[in-house]
Amino acid sequence: xxxxxxxxxxxxxxxxxxxxxxxxxxxxxxxxxxxxxxxxxxxxxxxxxxxxxxxxxxxxxxxxxxxxxxxxxxxxxxxxxxxxxxxxxxxxxxxxxxxxxxxxxxxxxxxxxxxxxxxxxxxxxxxxxxxxxxxxxxxxxxxxxxxxxxxxxxxxxxxxxxxxxxxxxxxxxxxxxxxxxxxxxxxxxxxxxxxx
Numbered sequence: 041x042x043x044x045x046x047x048x049x050x051x052x053x054x055x056x057x058x059x060x061x062x063x064x065x066x067x068x069x070x071x072x073x074x075x076x077x078x079x080x081x082x083x084x085x086x087x088x089x090x091x092x093x094x095x096x097x098x099x100x101x102x103x104x105x106x107x108x109x110x111x112x113x114x115x116x117x118x119x120x121x122x123x124x125x126x127x128x129x130x131x132x133x134x135x136x137x138x139x140x141x142x143x144x145x146x147x148x149x150x151x152x153x154x155x156x157x158x159x160x161x162x163x164x165x166x167x168x169x170x171x172x173x174x175x176x177x178x179x180x181x182x183x184x185x186x187x188x189x190x191x192x193x194x195x196x197x198x199x200x201x202x203x204x205x206x207x208x209x210x211x212x213x214x215x216x217x218x219x220x221x222x223x224x225x226x227x228x229x230x231x232x233x234x235x236x
Contacts (some may be wrong), residue, residue: 041070042073042106042107042108042109043067043073043074043108043109043140044076044078044106045063045074045079045110045111045112046078046095046098046111046117047059047060047117048080048092048094048095050083050084052082052086054082056081056226057115059117060077063111063112068090075106076101076106079097080094084119084120086121098118102131102137103135105135105137105180108138109137109138109140109149110132110140111141111144112139113142113143115143120165125164129158133148133154133194144156150205171196191222193214195217195218199218199226202215203227204235204236209224209227
């Protein structure tokens with residue numbers, strides 16, 4: 041049986057080595073032929089396929105039928121969104137590729153394994169929602185704000201004035217001490233209103 045490993049850790053200070061060691065042990069015991077190893081390091085499981093390059097490569101391998109089974113350490117390594125997990129399972133099942141999840145002892149080559157995979161996805165999404173709520177509650181208690189500070193009205197007016205005078209986006213950004221992206225956004229808004 042040709043097998044591909046998928047390994048993932050969320051932060052740069054974590055390592056994929058423990059996941060790899062456990063899966064290598066299973067592969068030796070079951071005599072799997074490991075044909076590919078995909079590892080996304082420092083990338084959250086909530087990110088989509090387009091933001092996880094190795095997960096994207098794994099799915100390309102599925103489309104090309106390069107392996108019979110995908111092995112991952114846990115369901116949370118694959119993703120945290122139920123809909124993404126269900127879509128992933130449907131994609132691999134449509135290509136006759138099965139899934140092995142080490143921590144859950146799950147094998148989707150069986151009907152019970154497929155049902156259990158969907159249930160694990162529900163719990164994974166629930167866990168993510170709880171963590172998000174806790175973070176938001178903690179930030180509310182400390183009055184911390186996440187993200188960039190807003191651009192004040194006086195600065196927006198200055199940017200608009202400079203843009204109307206014909207200056208380039210880059211020149212306006214330097215004069216107003218804001219990002220090129222901010223000036224571009226303001227210019228698009230002005231264009232939509234017919235002001236430039």
